[in-house]
Every structure is written in structure tokens, then in C-alpha cells.
Amino acid sequence: MADLIFKSLVALALLLCLSLADASSDVPFILAHKKATLNRLKSGAERVSVTIDIYNQGTSTAYDVSLTDDSWPNEAFNVVSGSMSKTWERLDAGGILSHTFELEATQKGVYSGEPAVIKFRVPTKASLQEAYSTPILPLDVLADRPPEKKLDWVKKLLAKYGSLISVITIVVLFVYLVATPSKSSAKSNKKRR
Known part of the structure; x- marks a missing residue:
């Protein structure tokens, strides 16, 4: 009798685990990659081009997707083109969204960027979900670089x-x-x- 109860409990636990795994797999899984490149202008100014790619690796659509990248301090950078935030209506399963903006550096120094924040809504949950992008490697902004030789x-x-x-x-x-x-x-x- 004890053996029958034990087998029933194991089967019930296995069934519960499978149902939880199935329920949790039917959600969006958001991955985001943030990259920044420095572009030195002939005038001596330097611009930072930031691109954030958002991937939905899950099995369902993410709705009301919003991106915010407010890790760039206003006293060190001015927005030249684009904006540091963006919203989309949806991101389908397997889909990709991309956002680019450009900043101009006003202060010299090494800067390490924080991850961007992505918020999205899942139909089965009332609260907004959050995901974070990868951080960027440190950028040496307006650094003294030796001039490139012509040859x-x-x-x-x-x-x-x-x-x-x-x-x-x-x-x-x-x-x-x-x-x-x-x-x-x-x-x-x-x-x-």
C-alpha cells in the first residue's frame, strides 16, 4: 500500500512539474544587446552611436514594449539624433526590434554605461515585466589618441x-x-x- 501511495505521489509531482514547465514556456523571453561606438569628427568633437537590439526568444508576443536608456548623464552627453527612449506596440515571438541614437560628448573621461531597461506586458500577467540589456564596455571619451599615420x-x-x-x-x-x-x-x- 505504501508503495502505491509513493508511486502516486511521484506521478503527481511529475505531472505538476510538467504543467508548470508548460505554463511558463508560453511567455515572451526578452533579450537585449546594447552596443556603443565612438566616432571622432575632424573638428575634434566625438560622437557616441548607441544601438540597442531587442529579441523575443519566447513563444508568445510581448505587448506595449518600451525601451529606456537614461544611463547617459546630461552634463557629459548631448543628444544629437534620435531619443534615449522608444515604444512599440508589440514584439512577436522570434521578432527583433532595433533602436539607434547618437550622442555628442561634452566632457573628457572614461565612461561605463549601465544596461538599458525594457518593459513589456504579458497578457496573462497584470504587472509590467522588465528586462535589461547587456552593459557596454568602458568608453574612453575624448581621449588623446596619437594621429594615424598615412601609410x-x-x-x-x-x-x-x-x-x-x-x-x-x-x-x-x-x-x-x-x-x-x-x-x-x-x-x-x-x-x-
């Missing part, structure tokens, strides 16, 4: 293709030497006549 591209090209260029040069020289007659053989042909 750096030649060095990169030689480093990448130098061995191939030398082999081709040797083959071309060999073919040239074999195909062109030497001057001494040309003089000896004239003397024989």
Missing part, C-alpha cells in the same frame, strides 16, 4: 598579403628571365652571320 594601410596590407606578394614577385621575375633573351646570346648570333 598604416600599407603596413596592414603587407602584414596580411606580404608572403603572397613575395611569391608572385619571384614567379614573375623567373618567367621574365626565362622568356627574354640575354644580351650575350644576341651578340653571338650577330657574330655568326
Whole structure:
């Protein structure tokens, strides 16, 4: 009798776990990737281009999706284009949303960005759900960088293709030497006549 009760409890626990796993898998699963790149202008100013990609890896749609990235301090950055927040009506299962904005740096220093916050609504839950993007690597804004040399591209090209260029040069020289007659053989042909 105890064995029958134990087997029933195990079966009930297994059934409960399976039903919980099935219920929790029918929700949106939001992943977000934040990346920032520095662009130095000729005037000496520097701009930061920020792109945030939002992926729904879940099995259902996320509604009322909002993105907020207020980790950029106003005293260090000015918004040049776009905005630091955006809303969408929905993000379907397997879908991707992307948002880009550009900032201009006003202060020199190393800056580490916080993750962006994504809020969304799930039809089965009353409260808004939150997800966070990846943080960015530290940016050295308005740093003193040595000027790029004009022949750096030649060095990169030689480093990448130098061995191939030398082999081709040797083959071309060999073919040239074999195909062109030497001057001494040309003089000896004239003397024989």
C-alpha cells in the first residue's frame, strides 16, 4: 500500500512539474544587446552611436514594449539624433526590434554605461515585466589618441598579403628571365652571320 501511495505521489509531482514547465514556456523571453561606438569628427568633437537590439526568444508576443536608456548623464552627453527612449506596440515571438541614437560628448573621461531597461506586458500577467540589456564596455571619451599615420594601410596590407606578394614577385621575375633573351646570346648570333 505504501508503495502505491509513493508511486502516486511521484506521478503527481511529475505531472505538476510538467504543467508548470508548460505554463511558463508560453511567455515572451526578452533579450537585449546594447552596443556603443565612438566616432571622432575632424573638428575634434566625438560622437557616441548607441544601438540597442531587442529579441523575443519566447513563444508568445510581448505587448506595449518600451525601451529606456537614461544611463547617459546630461552634463557629459548631448543628444544629437534620435531619443534615449522608444515604444512599440508589440514584439512577436522570434521578432527583433532595433533602436539607434547618437550622442555628442561634452566632457573628457572614461565612461561605463549601465544596461538599458525594457518593459513589456504579458497578457496573462497584470504587472509590467522588465528586462535589461547587456552593459557596454568602458568608453574612453575624448581621449588623446596619437594621429594615424598615412601609410598604416600599407603596413596592414603587407602584414596580411606580404608572403603572397613575395611569391608572385619571384614567379614573375623567373618567367621574365626565362622568356627574354640575354644580351650575350644576341651578340653571338650577330657574330655568326
